[in-house]
Amino acid sequence: MLRGEAGTRRGAAGAGLGWPGRRGPAQPPPPQITGVSILRAGETMEPALRAVCKDVRIGTILIQTNQLTGEPELHYLRLPKDISDDHVILMDCTVSTGAAAMMAVRVLLDHDVPEDKIFLLSLLMAEMGVHSVAYAFPRVRIITTAVDKRVNDLFRIIPGIGNFGDRYFGTDAAPDGSDEEEAASMS
Template structure:
């Protein structure tokens, strides 16, 4: 049973995970400008979607760079050999429904024929624990590198449940890259503490969770804002 970590009054230290398990996008002025648009509570939905997708594309590119490559030489048009590389193993994406589906287009933009599975996990209204409702994954997922996609990593309850689904299907922990738009120290320690071989790629590490488990400074409900169901 996956227990949902409670939100502490102060954020835990994540120094041991930075650069090892956790890969944070370079905090450039451009990235901060993109975040400024999507964090604005008055942002138009079309702007929120457009600039979120720009960040998602950056996250996908950074995640692909963490995958294993193998040597692959080709002949150039002028008859020379280029000592190149190619992915060393098969890939697949897995989105955590529903917010994670916002990241599928960004993945397909750079991996056109990639297979994408889906996992639906919701919190049980009685037990308050994450419950698996649906999973559709490639039959050979255990042989693939998996890009698990969910824009928000807060307490880590749903993330741990989704990761367990992949582990139960035979995916090695080290073959999972978890892509988030935003996360917090509480989520990082919950996920990386339990799965030390997993890698996490994010564009922002927020300050902490408040007493209601909302990220600070935060972005609101990403799925509602992206899909236009926040009104």
Template sequence: MATETGKNVILLPQTNQLIGLYSIIRDQATKRGDFVFYSDRIIRLLVEEGLNQLPVEETLIKCHGGHEYKGSRFLGKICGVSIVRAGESMEMGLRDCCRSVRIGKILIQRDEETALPKLFYEKLPEDISERYVFLLDPMLATGGSAMMATEVLISRGVDASRILFLNLLASPEGIAAFHEKYPEVKIITGGIDEKLDEDKYIVPGLGDFGDRYYCI
């Protein structure tokens, strides 16, 4: 079971397996092939935990021979929204779990000098306000990018309590800033690190996720 470390902050269980996966992707000597493979394994765990958080209703299933099974089924519809570029790395993990899931994109880039986010583009499912939204971005550093994306979602009619923000690593500063503004959004993360450095990178962190996943 994932632990709820604060209201609406859900941390994946820190099992030996998970720590092993993070040990690989945090290692600066890890090459891109392994970085992608092991990040994808963590992303799958985050998506599975996101699905665990959705509301369900009881349903009675008729099994072989007329036996009954008290089961459950998900109430509602979901979609994914990735914060381009690094968030796109999480789309496949969501597709692997949710057949033909709709996916929107928001292009936000952090200014390399100031670390402030800039919004360039958005394309979201028409009926997004009727859906639970899995907001996808591997890194929650200052929280600026995630807050800007959440603002876009809310402006499109999404209720904050229906947003689940999935990330691989979060900083305490980022969680605090994000929840100060959007306390109803569930943050689902695989790791909460120590702090941010002077360049607003997560410490110990893993460096620039997008560069390591797509470029280096």
């Protein structure tokens, strides 16, 4: 609660209490929220964000790992204009090493979004990813529902949840084996 001047319809004035977040005539508008999906699995979080934030703006980033070098590469970027004052929710369902998330944070920083206005939202992260992002960007807020301890040689989270994008969109993973088989072989 906040203390301040209060008035009534009949013109009486006095001390009053208000609730943070409720706007009065002298309060600035709340900050804009922008969601940025790291494609493809991050896109699955957009409907929930739109359901609770009706005026949210959405951007997308496609980052893929180069199979020869193992390094992340930026392939596509679409961000709303003037996001530098926004609170940005960076969405990726799973974060294993944190390399794609860190590249996405760098892209946002290059677009003048302050580090302390970036929220990395994930369903599942590996400890390696949490530590990598937190070390590189200590003011980025990390929000996740669970943290698994390990990643395998292919940098997939163990035990993990498989390829979340494939599960959500109903597409098949590579036919050479499932994530469950990989998890069993890593035990």
